[in-house]
Amino acid sequence: MxxxxxxxxxxxxxxxxxxxxxxxxxxxxxxxxxxxxxxxxxxxxxxxxxxxxxxxxxxxxxxxxxxxxxxxxxxxxxxxxxxxxxxxxxxxxxxxxxxxxxxxxxxxxxxxxxxxxxxxxxMDLYRSRYETFEELKLYCYRVAGTVGLMSNAVIGIEKDQVIPPWEQNQPKYIPQEEAIALGIANQLTNILRDVGEDAQRGRIYLPLEDLERFNYTQEDLFKGVIDDRWRDLMRFEIQRARQYYKDAERGIRVLSRDCRWPVWTALMLYQGILNGIEANDYDVFSKRAFVATPKKMLYLPVAWLRAQVL
CATH class of the missing domain: 1.10.600.10 (Farnesyl Diphosphate Synthase)
Known part of the structure; x- marks a missing residue:
């Protein structure tokens, strides 16, 4: 047999x-x-x-x-x-x-x-510096923007989207670019929060062209120098990250209705780390910015409201 x-x-x-x-x-x-x-x-x-x-x-x-x-x-x-x-x-x-x-x-x-x-x-195996933001942006997409694309497949989009007559024959809009933007925003936030920790490992993720723009050197960063140059540099980087959060917000309205609240919540909570950096006077060398639990609870109703009306 x-x-x-x-x-x-x-x-x-x-x-x-x-x-x-x-x-x-x-x-x-x-x-x-x-x-x-x-x-x-x-x-x-x-x-x-x-x-x-x-x-x-x-x-x-x-x-x-x-x-x-x-x-x-x-x-x-x-x-x-x-x-x-x-x-x-x-x-x-x-x-x-x-x-x-x-x-x-x-x-x-x-x-x-x-x-x-x-x-x-x-990229992390052979790179510890990024000359330009375009180079860093590719890295941010790969390690974090990809998470947005993975999550999109789970979250889904709203089936009952309101579509004007002239777009009825078009495929439903899937907010891929916005999902990538949210991932990039999160990664930029991580980079700004972890400047000190990364420096201890010999890594600088801030674009070197940005350091040069504000006349702040790699040696200054490794020494943890906090002065007006550093504060101006950090304000510039935080504004860039916030713009990516803003770009990401546009895509939430077309997500599945049962996930808009958690996505808004996650966005607002992570963006809150940027506020923490500012509250610490841009000291990311000896202090770790975070959102305290009581403040997290305050974000929830605001995120819920945004999920209903935006």
Missing amino acids: LQLPKPPQPQKVLVSLEEAYELCRQITQKYSKTFYLGTLLMPPEKRRAIWAIYVWCRRTDELVDGPQAQYTTPETLKQWEDHLNALFSGHPLDDEDVALVDTLERFPVEISPFRDMIAGQQ
């Missing part, structure tokens, strides 16, 4: 689907409290999917910024991309993957933003 070949067996027994999503929830809550708060306002199925995506993004980021980053090589990232391909073929390899594979089955997420994010981590 002909014996059919046995299907390949997983190398280890993975957790159940519920356990995998719970693991992703715990990781998101632990490492991104502000982001986690926003996800709690989403419908359960969407919030779980966002947790699964967040965890994959965090694992990717830790390859170059985590405790084992010194051992990461281009080959490591190539192996991680092979891992990604397995997930998009429906084959989870780790416990966290179980949740992401389920998310990929439920939502129309494309693989290209995931690959672009890995390309962003590759």
